[in-house]
Amino acid sequence: MYPNEFRYTREHEWVSIDGDTATVGITDHAQDQLGDVVFVELPQLGVRTQSMQSFGTVESVKAVSDVYSPLTGQVTEVNETLVDAPEKLNESPHGDGWLIKLQIEDRTEIETLMTAEAYQAYIDAEKES
Amino acid sequence: MIRKVRSHQTQNEPLLFERSSPGKKGYQLPPLDVPSVAPAEALGVANVRREIEGFPEVSEVEIIRHFTRLSTWNYAIDLGLYPLGSCTMKYNPRLNEFVARIEGLAQAHPYQPEELAQGAMRVQVQLEQYLRETTGMDEVTLQPAAGAHGEQTGILLIRAYLEAQGDARRKVLIPDSAHGTNPATAAIAGYEVEEIKSNDQGMIDLEALERAVDDSVAALMVTNPNTVGIFEKDIAKVAEILHERGAQLYMDGANMNALVGIARPGDFGVDVMHLNLHKTFSTPHGGGGPGAGPVAVKKHLAPHLPVPRIEESNGTLRYCYDRELSIGRVRAYFGNFGVLVRALAYILAHGGDGLRNATIDAVLNANYIRKGIGDRYELPYTAPSMHECVFSDDRQARSGVRTGDIAKRLIDYGFHPYTVSFPLIVRGALMIEPTETESKQELDLFIDALRSIADEVESDPELVRSAPHTTRTKRVDETRAARRPVLHWKAPVEEKQAAD
Numbered sequence: 001m002y003p004n005e006f007r008y009t010r011e012h013e014w015v016s017i018d019g020d021t022a023t024v025g026i027t028d029h030a031q032d033q034l035g036d037v038v039f040v041e042l043p044q045l046g047v048r049t050q051s052m053q054s055f056g057t058v059e060s061v062k063a064v065s066d067v068y069s070p071l072t073g074q075v076t077e078v079n080e081t082l083v084d085a086p087e088k089l090n091e092s093p094h095g096d097g098w099l100i101k102l103q104i105e106d107r108t109e110i111e112t113l114m115t116a117e118a119y120q121a122y123i124d125a126e127k128e129s
Numbered sequence: 130m131i132r133k134v135r136s137h138q139t140q141n142e143p144l145l146f147e148r149s150s151p152g153k154k155g156y157q158l159p160p161l162d163v164p165s166v167a168p169a170e171a172l173g174v175a176n177v178r179r180e181i182e183g184f185p186e187v188s189e190v191e192i193i194r195h196f197t198r199l200s201t202w203n204y205a206i207d208l209g210l211y212p213l214g215s216c217t218m219k220y221n222p223r224l225n226e227f228v229a230r231i232e233g234l235a236q237a238h239p240y241q242p243e244e245l246a247q248g249a250m251r252v253q254v255q256l257e258q259y260l261r262e263t264t265g266m267d268e269v270t271l272q273p274a275a276g277a278h279g280e281q282t283g284i285l286l287i288r289a290y291l292e293a294q295g296d297a298r299r300k301v302l303i304p305d306s307a308h309g310t311n312p313a314t315a316a317i318a319g320y321e322v323e324e325i326k327s328n329d330q331g332m333i334d335l336e337a338l339e340r341a342v343d344d345s346v347a348a349l350m351v352t353n354p355n356t357v358g359i360f361e362k363d364i365a366k367v368a369e370i371l372h373e374r375g376a377q378l379y380m381d382g383a384n385m386n387a388l389v390g391i392a393r394p395g396d397f398g399v400d401v402m403h404l405n406l407h408k409t410f411s412t413p414h415g416g417g418g419p420g421a422g423p424v425a426v427k428k429h430l431a432p433h434l435p436v437p438r439i440e441e442s443n444g445t446l447r448y449c450y451d452r453e454l455s456i457g458r459v460r461a462y463f464g465n466f467g468v469l470v471r472a473l474a475y476i477l478a479h480g481g482d483g484l485r486n487a488t489i490d491a492v493l494n495a496n497y498i499r500k501g502i503g504d505r506y507e508l509p510y511t512a513p514s515m516h517e518c519v520f521s522d523d524r525q526a527r528s529g530v531r532t533g534d535i536a537k538r539l540i541d542y543g544f545h546p547y548t549v550s551f552p553l554i555v556r557g558a559l560m561i562e563p564t565e566t567e568s569k570q571e572l573d574l575f576i577d578a579l580r581s582i583a584d585e586v587e588s589d590p591e592l593v594r595s596a597p598h599t600t601r602t603k604r605v606d607e608t609r610a611a612r613r614p615v616l617h618w619k620a621p622v623e624e625k626q627a628a629d
Contacts, residue, residue: 033556038611061607062550064309086612 368398
């Protein structure tokens with residue numbers, strides 16, 4: 001379910017690392033909890049996100065939620081296609097539904113994130129509580 | 130079995146546009162007694178409005194029936210239980226309406242000279258006094274027009290107070306169970322918002338709070354009882370933790386219906402709070418209200434209250450604007466005066482004992498429902514419920530039925546839905562607040578309806594998933610409506626082509 005090459009946050013974002021570029025999105029569990037996403041608010045290009053600070057919002061039929069950046073870095077790309085097709089977040093949260101790309105500043109932050117296995121255990125525990 | 134009358138929801142109604150036939154008129158004018166003039170010639174083409182395409186043409190009786198039928202579609206507290214949790218949809222006694230229509234109050238004008246407005250001013254002074262007494266606070270402003278406006282006023286007061294001490298500080302702490310208006314208020318007032326996680330009993334985690342409070346924290350905004358309907362029993366300790374570091378305690382008074390006459394926020398350490406007169410004090414709610422969100426403060430915040438304040442000397446009241454540290458007006462004139470009158474009527478009609486009884490009945494009714502359906506729906510937090518109870522759809526979700534589906538099915542049973550999917554800390558929340566005004570018979574009907582729906586979830590989940598079935602309009606596609614809203618009517622294309 002959760003790709004092994006990704007890293008995960010406790011706020012249910014994933015990050016995929018390719019060289020100095022990090023791609024960020026929300027997890028399948030997050031989209032399932034939110035329900036049908038109707039609107040996505042993304043940052044401007046060039047904005048610097050801080051690790052675990054909100055960089056945008058996702059609005060579903062149920063609620064508006066902040067999305068947190070797994071890493072610190074400058075936003076180099078945002079997924080413009082989500083403006084007209086927010087349903088991609090539900091249909092392909094780990095693929096076409098990605099949110100932003102970042103220029104990684106501090107690689108040590110990656111170590112603080114969860115592996116796929118740890119994330120799976122984290123949401124299993126959450127479900128039981 | 131469905132036992133409530135639902136005639137108000139069965140006949141559908143076309144749009145006036147769809148009723149239109151060319152040449153019909155809803156009016157009749159006398160023949161011209163002056164020469165006719167072409168407007169475009171007299172005023173210039175640019176100043177004359179073009180014909181509006183597709184403008185409906187209907188007769189008088191068609192218009193009357195259209196709007197009269199629409200007016201019967203409302204679900205209202207006057208039709209039955211309105212269990213929207215957190216909203217306190219209580220009955221508005223007719224006495225309030227009678228008092229609000231007394232000529233001297235209904236016809237009062239904000240620019241009336243003070244000596245001719247003493248009665249209207251006395252209403253404000255008296256209401257302030259009763260609200261001080263109810264909350265245990267020192268001073269009250271009646272200006273804010275609703276709850277969120279009260280929140281904003283309250284946080285601006287805290288900001289002004291801290292600024293006067295030399296540092297407005299940077300952050301406002303808000304529990305994860307809070308109303309969404311709380312973080313919005315803090316952000317609008319220029320503060321960063323930091324979330325405080327709830328513990329496994331649905332209450333503020335004191336250790337997490339202690340870690341979070343430092344000299345950068347201006348205030349904690351807390352709702353008590355909180356949005357899970359649980360009294361924050363450590364509230365005095367919470368206040369202490371904040372006060373030790375010079376931070377303030379703001380209380381969102383949305384849930385005061387559980388406290389009036391029993392406990393006073395001023396006694397458990399609150400520095401500033403708002404009240405929703407349209408919730409707790411039975412003034413109209415919904416349909417635009419209007420609301421009223423008075424703010425009550427402790428002495429140290431009072432110098433910053435909005436002007437004017439009312440002062441009395443030798444039995445004469447006057448408006449006083451001379452407050453150097455005031456944050457200024459937050460609303461034109463004196464708040465929603467008609468609403469203030471109704472709230473005062475409610476307070477005077479009940480008296481202290483009556484208000485206390487209303488609180489006890491509100492809590493009793495919520496617990497009656499909790500007990501009545503508690504074996505069929507999951508209760509995530511088991512601490513005693515106050516004026517509302519919050520269930521989760523966990524059990525029903527196993528059959529693929531979610532809280533939104535159960536709410537839609539409840540419409541078939543003749544009830545307004547409960548609050549759906551809030552608070553967010555409960556998965557698939559069903560948030561139910563009956564208020565004190567419901568009889569045992571009405572509560573039993575509601576409990577029967579929810580029990581019956583729980584049976585249906587097991588025997589025929591699709592019936593619930595596809596509800597409502599008895600309404601004019603069946604299940605609407607909410608997702609599509611939000612993603613691609615159609616905001617105005619367009620003439621159907623094929624008809625136009627046929628006519629061409």
